[in-house]
Amino acid sequence: MPLAKRIIPCLDVTNNRVVKGTKFIDIKDAGDAIELARFYDENGADELVFLDITASSDKRKILIELVEKTGEQIFIPFTVGGGLRTVQDIKEILRAGADKVSVNTSAVQNSELITEGAKIFGSQCIVTAIDAKRVYVESPEEAQQNVVIKVDNKYCWWEVYINGGRTPTGKDAILWGEEATNLGSGEILLTSMDCDGTKNGYDLELTRAFSEGLDVPIIASGGAGNPQHIVEVFKLGKADAALAASIFHYNEFPIEVVKRECNKVGIPMRL
Template sequence: MLAKRIIPCLDIKDGRVVKGTKFLNLKDAGDPVELSEYYDNEGADELVFLDITASAEKRDIIIDVVERTAEKVFIPLTVGGGVKSIKDFRNLLNAGADKVSINTAAVKNPSLIKEASEIFGSQCVVVAIDAKRVYEKREDKNLVKVEDGYCWFEVYIYGGRKGTGIDAIEWAKKVEELGAGEILLTSIDKDGTKSGYDLYLTKAISEAVNIPIIASGGAGKPEHVYDAFVKGKADAALMAGILHYGEYKIKDIKEFCYNKGIPIRL
């Protein structure tokens, strides 16, 4: 079995790392290059950089921050936010990114997934899916039974600002078909709440596709990470606030999971 991965996420706005709740109320959490170097030394398996306002502000991603970070860290770096074209992929990979994450552009132009995977290899193409629960009053075979009823999961774009009407499970299957190598799956409902990942969402998508799923949104303690791996069937767990503000160290989370039998790199 492949080792499970612990991945710090650096949401970047105006060149600084920020953290919010449900994609809102952002607070400063530090310098991206310094934090990246710290997490590399702490034993992170990978890093994710998301320029969270690039798509909404219709501007290019911060290449200089990527270049400065890539010089300092020696673990795989995924970068996303504002990526719209093959040229953007090429610029980020040339700046030192190992993988490129797309969300809004993937929804608006699905052929970009296919084209990028054919040019750079599917291992470079991460499709980010930001999903939110939509509750329905009655049971239906297309709905997921959750703790408080039945729902489907709607895909959101522009940094969680705009719903698309697209079902996240069906979209996950489509992006796999188009050549995505990995899915970064964020629950908007759980983001920043520290109440645990949305295990229903994570499990549903993990079971629907054969590519790795990175669970994101809601990590508050090591038990939540363990649950994402075991109950949510995720391949990796993304987290931000609990690391940025020093509540837990990466080694604490890894040791907790390792002691419970999760294959993980210590």
């Protein structure tokens, strides 16, 4: 069997709380966030991602405490992101016990953060998170500076958004992915803003463009509504890992069920 494809539940946390509630655990505080992390660990998660969606520096201490407590209990890899702006921020999170950090807005604004982070801590622990949104054009000539792909008889490129998806940057997502990789980022966490929250499936064209174009693993995110979507993002999107939140949180589809569906069609899974 080759390297397994990874299933990664994502926990959005703010002020010690997991924001998106869950059906099976009544989340009250970070203690419960750790309970949830443990639950996922015991039920087949290959990795965990914590995203601090408040991400203000005065709350950083709370996040660090959460990371420390999680590290006491969880013996699978975990990534922490949200508002990390400096090498010092990265250092604190890694020191608290995270295996990787994800950087997004701050890396777009200051790409040195990736270079420095990779140099000091190693490429394997610097994940660049990219929030991308489709921009449709009439023809490739209309957007010559961008990587334009034909999708269902239409043309589009993908624009990078920062500040939690609020601010468009004009930057081409695929080119930014290449740049981030060249700067030393060891993985890309790729979220489709068009698909996020829809539960209609991942942006397969976006994911495939990244997977085929870049030499580092691609974690696909945004749009998972059922196990078939995850099968598709591996088979057609060629992702290395699939990240999802609500389908796991509400226990609509336990991780084990998703993994069995993938395994049925020959996708290598850690069962």
